[in-house]
Amino acid sequence: MRLEFVGDSITAGFRNDGRKRGKNDADIEDGSMSFAPQLARLLDADYSVLAKSGEGVVHNWGAGWPDRGLHTEERYPWTFYGARKTTGNTIWQAEKRPVSAVILALGTNDFSDAKRRPYHEEYVQAWTSLIHRVHAMNPEAPIICLEPLPAAVSPLAGLWIKEACERAQGEGIAAHYIALNANSPLLAPEDFVGDGTHPTKAGSAKLAAYLAPRIAPLLHKD
Numbered sequence: 001m002r003l004e005f006v007g008d009s010i011t012a013g014f015r016n017d018g019r020k021r022g023k024n025d026a027d028i029e030d031g032s033m034s035f036a037p038q039l040a041r042l043l044d045a046d047y048s049v050l051a052k053s054g055e056g057v058v059h060n061w062g063a064g065w066p067d068r069g070l071h072t073e074e075r076y077p078w079t080f081y082g083a084r085k086t087t088g089n090t091i092w093q094a095e096k097r098p099v100s101a102v103i104l105a106l107g108t109n110d111f112s113d114a115k116r117r118p119y120h121e122e123y124v125q126a127w128t129s130l131i132h133r134v135h136a137m138n139p140e141a142p143i144i145c146l147e148p149l150p151a152a153v154s155p156l157a158g159l160w161i162k163e164a165c166e167r168a169q170g171e172g173i174a175a176h177y178i179a180l181n182a183n184s185p186l187l188a189p190e191d192f193v194g195d196g197t198h199p200t201k202a203g204s205a206k207l208a209a210y211l212a213p214r215i216a217p218l219l220h221k222d
Helices: 035-042 120-137 155-170 201-218
Strands: 002-007 046-051 101-105 143-146 175-178
Touching: 002 035, 035 046, 035 101, 035 201, 101 120, 101 201, 120 143, 120 155, 143 155, 143 201, 155 175, 175 201
Parallel strands: 002 046, 002 101, 101 143, 143 175
Antiparallel strands: none
16 A cells, blocks of 8 residues: 655654754754654555645745745646756656555645635635646545644635535545544644644654544555
8 A cells, every 4th residue: 555645844844853953944854754654654554755845735835926836736747746847847657656545735835824815716626626636647546635734724724625625526536635623723832843833743643643543444455
């Protein structure tokens, strides 16, 4: 079994391995201890991670409005996920390395600008389009969409992601939504590295433990 995770800095493990000291971000990022690999190990699965800090579905962190940069849907087919858009970007041959499921963990950066948030239909359509792109490359794999992890993100983000999953389901796509903060914040302040956004290794472990029993029933056994 192999899981594919698509996300942002949270999925990459940003600043989960030490204290911030100047420009040492790359030195304190342990990708093997983000929630994604920890979850894969709990499920006894191989894994791959496509994660780029600041990435959003319609709006990247720090970008202007409207954001005319690259977003996950455009990057997803590329073999070199974090590359710039150039002629001849190699397309990943997903059929040669099929996955058991694709987990989409995005949305935090879309709502990072307090002065401007995505509109309802804009966001639902963007997520629906992303699900279509992922499904086209992985037609047999369930697509599992997570609510943004930081509880400070507007609850609308999760509701709109859920709506996109429901639209995809209506088209026969196995798209599933998992809420993280429905009743109360999943993680406590001490589970983050001090910014309320990026989890520590222990915080990532809590997220992985929460997701494992919810994702396991959605997986095809192979």
